[in-house]
Amino acid sequence: MQDTAEILWNEQQSTCYFKMGLRSPALARAAAPGQFVMVRVRDSTDPVLRRPFSIHNLLGEGERLRGFEILYKVVGRGTAILSELRAGEHVGVLGPFGNGFTCPEGLQNVFLVAGGIGIAPLYYLASLLESMGRGRPLWCTLFFGGRTYSDILCKEAFHVIGVDLRISTEDGSLGHKGLVTSLLKRELASGESPDIIYACGPEPMLKETFRIAASFDIPCQLSMESVMACGFGACLGCAIKGKGPGYLHVCTDGPVFDPSLLGW
Numbered sequence: 001m002q003d004t005a006e007i008l009w010n011e012q013q014s015t016c017y018f019k020m021g022l023r024s025p026a027l028a029r030a031a032a033p034g035q036f037v038m039v040r041v042r043d044s045t046d047p048v049l050r051r052p053f054s055i056h057n058l059l060g061e062g063e064r065l066r067g068f069e070i071l072y073k074v075v076g077r078g079t080a081i082l083s084e085l086r087a088g089e090h091v092g093v094l095g096p097f098g099n100g101f102t103c104p105e106g107l108q109n110v111f112l113v114a115g116g117i118g119i120a121p122l123y124y125l126a127s128l129l130e131s132m133g134r135g136r137p138l139w140c141t142l143f144f145g146g147r148t149y150s151d152i153l154c155k156e157a158f159h160v161i162g163v164d165l166r167i168s169t170e171d172g173s174l175g176h177k178g179l180v181t182s183l184l185k186r187e188l189a190s191g192e193s194p195d196i197i198y199a200c201g202p203e204p205m206l207k208e209t210f211r212i213a214a215s216f217d218i219p220c221q222l223s224m225e226s227v228m229a230c231g232f233g234a235c236l237g238c239a240i241k242g243k244g245p246g247y248l249h250v251c252t253d254g255p256v257f258d259p260s261l262l263g264w
């Protein structure tokens with residue numbers, strides 16, 4: 001689906017992080033947690049490629065959906081241009097693309113693991129889990145790690161939907177000092193046993209999450225990143241090694257993967 005979406009807001013959240021609300025009811029209706037959109041940051045051929053962003057949150061208007069939010073970190077040219085756009089301007093969006101997270105029936109205890117901007121798709125997932133859990137218990141715990149306190153976004157928003165937070169920073173400026181995976185390991189070693197772990201973040205964090213989950217025999221789903229030129233299977237630029245002899249494409253086979261299918 002292609003749309004020209006009005007920017008509803010584009011607000012700085014922390015040092016280099018922004019949240020952008022986009023009016024696009026049709027795209028919001030089609031979106032599932034873990035899916036992404038390709039955004040043309042400027043209405044010209046410079047930069048030529050669209051940039052991929054996870055759907056962070058759906059925006060409601062009464063009973064209807066009016067759009068969605070993306071949460072992004074400024075890391076280069078495209079995201080710097082995006083951060084300068086104002087409410088009322090428009091951006092081209094394509095999507096939603098990819099295979100998102102799947103939520104098996106009967107979940108009661110879920111762990112989310114995020115590193116840095118990997119938090120982006122997990123809020124939409126947590127909101128869905130919260131609505132699935134209405135009327136019966138569903139515990140959701142978020143393990144969220146960053147380099148420093150300003151990487152730890154959306155704490156209040158997760159708190160409001162009932163998610164229990166465990167925070168870590170590498171410099172110790174907020175929460176546990178160290179890596180988020182050490183917090184995860186400690187919790188599992190204490191006897192907690194979630195039905196599933198969903199994770200998004202840098203690849204070393206995802207690998208370690210998988211290793212820990214496997215050692216406790218807990219299934220997990222990982223949202224992977226890669227450089228993407230098209231987002232829908234045409235350029236083959238997002239290929240990663242699969243378990244077998246072939247390659248997987250992050251845009252069409254993922255971005256959310258069962259890690260046992262990856263060639264790690």
Ligand SMILES: Cc1cc2nc3c(=O)[nH]c(=O)nc-3n(C[C@H](O)[C@H](O)[C@H](O)COP(=O)(O)OP(=O)(O)OC[C@H]3O[C@@H](n4cnc5c(N)ncnc54)[C@H](O)[C@@H]3O)c2cc1C
Pocket residue numbers: 036051052053054055070071072073074075076077078079080117120121224225226227228250255
């Ligand atoms: C499926 C998917 C979902 C994503 N969701 C989000 C999101 O919700 N929020 C967010 O902030 N970012 C997200 N990203 C990453 C985001 O697309 C890149 O940060 C962005 O394209 C960088 O564009 P740029 O022009 O600012 O940087 P560039 O100038 O293109 O690159 C600047 C630096 O960022 C690195 N980089 C570029 N693209 C990626 C990438 N895809 N993954 C890792 N490093 C990259 C480059 O290697 C370079 O070091 C997602 C990526 C994928 C594949």
Ligand code: FES
Pocket residue numbers: 227228229230231232233234235236237238239249250251252
């Ligand atoms: S980004 Fe083009 S094939 Fe995946």
